[in-house]
Amino acid sequence: MNTQRTLIRMAFAAALIANLGTLGTQRAFAADQRSVDASDRATPAALQSLNAERGPRHTPERFVPVPSEVSPELAALIASAPRDGVWNADPPNAQAWREHVARLATLSLPGLAAMKQSLAVSITKGIIGGVPVFLCEPREIKPARVDKTLLHFHGGGFVLNPGEAGTLEAVLMAAYSGYRVVSVDYRMPPDHPYPAALDDALAVYRGLLLTRPAESIAVFGTSSGANLAISLLQRAQKDRLPMAAAIAPLSPWIDLTEVGDTYRTLEGVDNVLVSYRGYASRAATLYAGSLDLKDARVSPYYGSFSGLPPAILTSGTRDVLLSATVLTYWKFRNENIETSLQIAEGLSHAQYLFAPQAPETKLLFAEIGRFFDRHLKAGPKSGD
Amino acid sequence: MNTQRTLIRMAFAAALIANLGTLGTQRAFAADQRSVDASDRATPAALQSLNAERGPRHTPERFVPVPSEVSPELAALIASAPRDGVWNADPPNAQAWREHVARLATLSLPGLAAMKQSLAVSITKGIIGGVPVFLCEPREIKPARVDKTLLHFHGGGFVLNPGEAGTLEAVLMAAYSGYRVVSVDYRMPPDHPYPAALDDALAVYRGLLLTRPAESIAVFGTSSGANLAISLLQRAQKDRLPMAAAIAPLSPWIDLTEVGDTYRTLEGVDNVLVSYRGYASRAATLYAGSLDLKDARVSPYYGSFSGLPPAILTSGTRDVLLSATVLTYWKFRNENIETSLQIAEGLSHAQYLFAPQAPETKLLFAEIGRFFDRHLKAGPKSGD
Numbered sequence: 001m002n003t004q005r006t007l008i009r010m011a012f013a014a015a016l017i018a019n020l021g022t023l024g025t026q027r028a029f030a031a032d033q034r035s036v037d038a039s040d041r042a043t044p045a046a047l048q049s050l051n052a053e054r055g056p057r058h059t060p061e062r063f064v065p066v067p068s069e070v071s072p073e074l075a076a077l078i079a080s081a082p083r084d085g086v087w088n089a090d091p092p093n094a095q096a097w098r099e100h101v102a103r104l105a106t107l108s109l110p111g112l113a114a115m116k117q118s119l120a121v122s123i124t125k126g127i128i129g130g131v132p133v134f135l136c137e138p139r140e141i142k143p144a145r146v147d148k149t150l151l152h153f154h155g156g157g158f159v160l161n162p163g164e165a166g167t168l169e170a171v172l173m174a175a176y177s178g179y180r181v182v183s184v185d186y187r188m189p190p191d192h193p194y195p196a197a198l199d200d201a202l203a204v205y206r207g208l209l210l211t212r213p214a215e216s217i218a219v220f221g222t223s224s225g226a227n228l229a230i231s232l233l234q235r236a237q238k239d240r241l242p243m244a245a246a247i248a249p250l251s252p253w254i255d256l257t258e259v260g261d262t263y264r265t266l267e268g269v270d271n272v273l274v275s276y277r278g279y280a281s282r283a284a285t286l287y288a289g290s291l292d293l294k295d296a297r298v299s300p301y302y303g304s305f306s307g308l309p310p311a312i313l314t315s316g317t318r319d320v321l322l323s324a325t326v327l328t329y330w331k332f333r334n335e336n337i338e339t340s341l342q343i344a345e346g347l348s349h350a351q352y353l354f355a356p357q358a359p360e361t362k363l364l365f366a367e368i369g370r371f372f373d374r375h376l377k378a379g380p381k382s383g384d
Numbered sequence: 385m386n387t388q389r390t391l392i393r394m395a396f397a398a399a400l401i402a403n404l405g406t407l408g409t410q411r412a413f414a415a416d417q418r419s420v421d422a423s424d425r426a427t428p429a430a431l432q433s434l435n436a437e438r439g440p441r442h443t444p445e446r447f448v449p450v451p452s453e454v455s456p457e458l459a460a461l462i463a464s465a466p467r468d469g470v471w472n473a474d475p476p477n478a479q480a481w482r483e484h485v486a487r488l489a490t491l492s493l494p495g496l497a498a499m500k501q502s503l504a505v506s507i508t509k510g511i512i513g514g515v516p517v518f519l520c521e522p523r524e525i526k527p528a529r530v531d532k533t534l535l536h537f538h539g540g541g542f543v544l545n546p547g548e549a550g551t552l553e554a555v556l557m558a559a560y561s562g563y564r565v566v567s568v569d570y571r572m573p574p575d576h577p578y579p580a581a582l583d584d585a586l587a588v589y590r591g592l593l594l595t596r597p598a599e600s601i602a603v604f605g606t607s608s609g610a611n612l613a614i615s616l617l618q619r620a621q622k623d624r625l626p627m628a629a630a631i632a633p634l635s636p637w638i639d640l641t642e643v644g645d646t647y648r649t650l651e652g653v654d655n656v657l658v659s660y661r662g663y664a665s666r667a668a669t670l671y672a673g674s675l676d677l678k679d680a681r682v683s684p685y686y687g688s689f690s691g692l693p694p695a696i697l698t699s700g701t702r703d704v705l706l707s708a709t710v711l712t713y714w715k716f717r718n719e720n721i722e723t724s725l726q727i728a729e730g731l732s733h734a735q736y737l738f739a740p741q742a743p744e745t746k747l748l749f750a751e752i753g754r755f756f757d758r759h760l761k762a763g764p765k766s767g768d
Contacts, residue, residue, distance in 0.1 A: 042652070044472050044658075044659055044661050044662055045472075047466075047651070047652045047658060047659055048466060048468055048472055048658075050652070051465050051466055051652065051655065052465055052468070053465060054463050054464060054465055055463055056447040056448050056449045056450065056463075057447070057448040057652060057653050057655065058445075058446070058447055058448075058652075059443070059445070059446050059448065059651075059652040059653060060445055060652070061442075061443070061444055061445050062442070062443050062648075062651075063439075063440040063441070063442055064440050064441040064442075064443065064648045064649055065440045065648060066440065067644070067645035067648075067707070068643060069643060069644070069645075069707075069711055070645075079438050079439060079440075080438060081435050081436055081437055081438055082431075082432060082435055084432055084436070088428050088429075088432055259452060259453060260451070260453070260729070261451035261453075261454075261701050261702065261729055261730045262701055264446075264448045264449060264451075265448055265649070265650060265653050265701065265702060266649060267431070267443075267446075268426070268431045268434070268435065268441060268442075268443040268444070269441050269443060269649050271435065271441065274428075274431060274432075275428055275431055277428050278428055317645050317646055317649065317706060317707050317710060318645065318649060322701060322727075323451070323453075323701050323729055323730075326701060326727045326728070326729050327453055327729055329726070329727070330729075330747075333726075333751070340724065340725075341724075341725045341726065341727065342713070342717075342725065343706075343710045343713070343725065343727070344710070345644070345645055345707055345710050345711055345714075346645045346707075363714075367717070
């Protein structure tokens with residue numbers, strides 16, 4: 001069977017290469033058209049015959065069009081090819097990782113500068129608990145939000161987005177939620193595997209607690225940043241530190257192995273992370289260091305959610321971590337914690353970061369802000 | 385290009401037929417094993433090369449395993465083949481539809497009887513507003529829930545589940561939420577297209593309002609039943625009737641055309657509805673009758689959500705109507721209505737109805753019950 005399949009795949013590849021010239025034009029057209037020729041679609045009879053037996057689902061080769069109910073900004077992103085050399089990056093050694101990380105960070109800075117400007121968010125470097133942070137502030141902070149702080153952990157598989165490159169999400173949150181955000185520039189592999197990042201997170205949290213009550217603090221982050229946000233509060237709970245007022249994990253990477261249905265159902269449909277078998281699987285190993293990937297210290301899915309604060313979770317219908325988001329939702333609900341889930345149509349993993357001005361992005365972050373409005377209480381007046 | 389693709393598909397079909405004997409055994413094994421041989425999986429390099437250009441996403445032939453984080457009951461269902469002759473039913477005329485509908489209804493009755501028994505839910509026939517209904521009551525109703533009523537509209541594409549066959553979901557809700565449920569046996573195509581079902585829904589709602597306040601009533605239903613629940617409240621709002629206290633649309637079929645990303649991303653992965661191009665597309669036409677499928681009277685997505693009550697929405701990560709659920713969520717949120725979204729891992733369209741004792745099913749309906757607990761207010765004492 002496998003030989004036959006290999007032959008068929010070779011035939012596919014040959015057909016693709018032979019048609020590459022025309023394909024490019026056709027697909028660009030299809031992207032605008034947002035539909036796919038019906039002849040490109042398996043018949044219902046074929047769908048049935050592929051699945052006539054019990055077992056895994058069997059789907060044919062498919063073309064999945066850009067959905068209709070998304071903004072033009074998001075539609076353009078959904079039509080984009082996955083970034084070759086990014087989602088599938090495989091640096092062969094630590095030095096190659098450092099160069100890869102530095103190159104991507106440098107590439108992101110001009111866009112970030114433009115974004116700060118157009119969203120009128122200022123960024124100031126600082127140190128809290130001995131750890132470098134960026135204070136991201138919207139031009140205007142409403143009185144009800146002045147004495148409250150959002151603590152941010154950037155995403156990027158625990159390895160990407162050092163320095164200011166990690167502040168994009170904090171800038172979006174500051175702009176669209178109207179809160180002051182402290183974004184943590186935590187240490188990362190290959191030089192600093194677990195527990196460096198979590199130690200940094202904890203140091204900043206302890207530092208914030210010196211000058212304000214926990215009830216005035218919320219934590220948030222995307223992907224590995226959401227992992228750190230949850231891990232931090234699990235650690236705070238264990239260490240009997242006061243608990244933050246709320247948490248917003250976006251597309252949380254809560255199990256560093258390939259757990260979650262959408263890793264498989266949406267593989268290759270998600271055009272940001274694309275597949276666990278890209279850089280993500282390698283980043284997981286770099287971060288875990290000597291720990292097993294299933295260890296609750298690096299995979300908080302296996303830790304306790306008891307005592308954690310109200311949570312708002314965010315994902316998209318094309319996010320390979322949609323299942324991880326859903327599984328996290330139920331971890332909170334199983335502890336009877338107030339939990340909210342928002343899912344954006346057509347959105348791939350963390351794709352709002354690439355569509356900073358899309359209405360979907362504004363809405364998702366504004367909704368998180370409204371959730372925080374309901375759960376945070378003002379701390380005493382204090383400078384940062 | 386199409387010729388080449390056709391040839392490749394023929395090669396696939398030949399390979400499948402040649403291997404059918406061994407495939408059956410292998411898949412049954414894989415279902416228990418819950419994994420798929422790595423050689424059955426496209427490489428990351430293949431995923432990238434299929435998507436090197438802008439346009440629709442292009443995914444290779446795939447085997448999608450049963451996910452790990454689901455109950456054994458749900459895992460067994462996820463491994464099941466889609467029901468041939470059900471999801472893809474295509475009765476050629478009205479009489480054939482009647483026979484198809486009657487046959488499926490009869491097939492469902494023994495399971496329903498067993499379920500009533502084991503869940504200790506009684507079913508009593510009645511008439512409200514001139515429309516036949518089933519009163520479904522749990523053995524014990526807590527005092528806080530006694531003077532509250534859930535109004536239920538069954539699913540089945542507006543054509544399936546006549547009579548008692550339509551009460552399964554009402555039985556589950558009564559058992560797991562602890563509320564009394566009135567399930568409406570509304571008229572259906574082919575004999576009664578729109579507006580018969582909605583007229584019946586409205587007649588029952590008006591009938592209930594004669595003996596109890598709207599604030600003691602919640603409405604719910606799955607798929608076409610969710611369409612009716614939303615349409616009913618849109619109509620109530622238009623007719624200036626008092627508004628129900630809450631609504632629970634499960635996998636709402638809110639646009640009778642193929643709108644929503646997951647119709648494409650999860651086609652053939654969902655093993656209940658499988659594809660819009662099965663019986664659903666034909667049922668849509670039967671129900672809409674002379675109306676356009678996009679008419680807001682049959683596709684409430686295009687109607688107004690202003691004035692609708694708090695909503696809790698339910699779907700699954702394999703539900704082809706996940707996007708429809710998400711789009712409905714935002715319709716409510718855009719009106720600043722309190723809205724909750726719950727998604728079950730691995731669940732296909734309305735699959736809880738086929739796993740009535742699975743922990744996921746209990747949890748989803750219990751959560752809806754808790755949402756109703758927060759939003760319903762007791763009406764005056766009255767018999768039904």
